[in-house]
Structures are given as C-alpha cells and as structure tokens.
Amino acid sequence: MRRCERLGRQRVGSYSFIAIIVGLLVGIATVLGQGVLPGNWNSLANSGTVWLIPAFFIGGLGTTRRRAMAGAAISLIGMVAGYYGYAKFVQHVPHSLYYIAVWSAAAVVGGVIFGLGGNLWRRERGGWHMAGSGLLGGLFVTEGLHILTHAGYGHMRAVGWTELAVGFVWILVLERSWPARFLSLAAMLPVVALGMIGYGLLNAVTS
Template sequence: MSAADSIASPRLRLKNAPGAAVLCLGAGLVGGILTNLVQGWLPGAWNNLANSGAVWTMFAFAAGVAFAHRTEGHRGPAAAGALAEVGLVVGYYGYAEFGRGGMGSLTFPLLWLSMACVAGPLFGVAGAWSRRATRPWRRYVALGALGGLFGSEGLHYWLGLGYLPQAVVCAALACGLPLLLGRTWKERGLSLAVAIPASFVTYQVLYGLLDAVSG
C-alpha cells in the first residue's frame, strides 16, 4: 500500500450513496470536534495549527483518495470532500457553541462553511486525481495544491503573524507531503515545483479574502 492510500481507510467498501454520505459527514463532524479540543490543549500560538484550513482540507483530500477507485467520474469524490468539509465546520462550531462559551458572531462560521463548499469538492477531486489520474499532470497538480495549502499557511505565520516556528512546521509539511505521497521521484519533483507557486498564490487569495472579511 502506498503512503497516499494509507491516509484513507482500506476497509471502506460502501457502495450505497446514503451510507457513504453519512460516513463522510460523520468523519468531518468528529474531526471538527477534535480540532476544537486540540486547539484548547496546545500551548500559545501552537493552537493555531489545530485551527488550520490546510489540516481541515486533508479530510477532503483523504475522502477523495478513499473514493478514487470506487466511483466513476468526479462527482463521488467531490461530494465526499464537500460532506467531510461541511462536517468539520459544523462539528467545530457546534462544539464551540455547546461545549464551550459560544461561537460568537456567525460571520466566520458562515465564511468557513462557504469555503468548505468550494475547497471540499476541489480537494476531494484532487485526492482522487492523486490516485487514479490517467494524465500525469493531474497528479502533479493534486499533490502540489495540497502542499501549497500548507505553504500558504506558513507564509501567513511568517509574514502575517511573525510566528517563525509554526511557519517552519508548515513549510516542512508543504515540502514533505508531495515527497511522501508521490509515487516516483519525477512525480515528487514536479509536485514540489507546483507547490511553491501555489503557496504564494493561495496566500495572496485566501488571506486577502480573510483580511477583507475581518476588516
């Protein structure tokens, strides 16, 4: 089994759509609650790593990997990724509302829910591409985009917040994930080549949007 396959359960054999939907949504709900809990356990600025859009997007990517060889076309992985991301948002903010002191304004829950409906399908498809794409460039783009998410967070920690240790961790993940999940050295190298510009583009777009909303 390759490293990429190991991030998705090899026992997933659900063939009916309702069962698969419940599984993806449930995994997202549990993941959202856990990231909320871990955020409270990590010290200082390190708690930001639990509340990470890149970490959340790994759930959508894993859902796409899980469904890569079990459905035809892109609709299955896209739906799986979307459900996982929506579950994460609902689980995270649901626990914040009922398990902590309240989630506060609806602005950020609604913003993250909107982003989940975009990032979930995209990275669900990316996960599927990383496993079954017949065109090699799709695998490079999929793995590079995943690395680019962590790279963009690293840039945010470094340039926006001044948290150098957290930036180094994200940079290591940005480089390490394409190396770990790639199947050949050519694939790893080209995926890294995609991850570098993807990091800067995602940083400009994503954090520009967040700054506009929060401002």
C-alpha cells in the first residue's frame, strides 16, 4: 500500500515537473518569437490562444481530471513566469505587477478549463470526447472572430482569417470520423459564444 502511494506521489511529481518545464520554455519562446515573426504575425507569438495548446495536451496527460486541471494550470503559470522572468532578468524590460497578476489569474482559469478539455478529449469517448475537441477548435475560431470584429484590428485581418481556419483544422486532426467532426463543430458553438464574452471581460480588465 505504501509503495503504491510512493509511486503515485512520484508520478504526480514528474507530471508537475513536466508541466512547469513546458510552461517555462513556452513562455521564453514567446518572448523570442516576437522578435522573429514578421509584421502582424508576431501577435501569434504573444497569443493566449497559442499558450492554451500545450496546456490542453498537458491536461490530456493527466490520469485524473483533477490532475489534468492542476497540471494545465501549472504549465500556464510557468508560461507567465517564463515570459515575464525572461523579459525582466535577461532583456531588462520592466513589466507592471498588475498585468502579471491578471495573467496569472487567467492562467489558473484557463488551466482548469483547458486541462479538463484535454483530459476529456484524451480519456473519454462519445460526447465528452468531442466536447474536448470542440473546445480547442472553438478557441481558435473565437480569437479569429475577435480579431475580425474588433475595430482596432483591421490591419490584422489575415491573422484573424488564419486563426479561423486553424480552428476548423483542429477538428479535422483531433477527430477520426466525419460524424464525430460534425458533432465537434456543434460543440464549438457554445465555446465561441462564451469565448467572445470572455474576450470582452479580458479587454475590460487589461485596457
């Protein structure tokens, strides 16, 4: 019994370690990517949507829903730490503590949602599985629509259309049959509706 408990703790520790390392690396890559991608495309390097992809798959590695949500949240917090830590200690660029706090809180919320989504996609079947696929696809469709409908983002329309297309491509990749893909597309609808509301709230606290 004790041996099983020790093995369980070791696995949880390894999972958490992987999550934080992935997060730190993605956060640092975000800073570096902003200087590599040309023009408006560098917005993809600084996109919360892109950050949620590894969080989703980290959630898929979790053996329980609770671990999946915690692991995804840890990875996203690692991304925040990697991004702002590299900017401050390597590039010597100061950042507001307010924004660090806002994005840390968003990391916890995003980790819970997308960690659960990744776990449902990886470990469930039927409707819950397709709901997980619809969550990731809907994420990109939401950001694409947000860019295309935002008055100040007219110069980024190519990025918006690309993200819109990527959202549908994710459904093609994550599902293996056309009936499942159509059901996942249906699952995207509430994701997009709630996502647009979420963008409105996020703009309110960061503007």
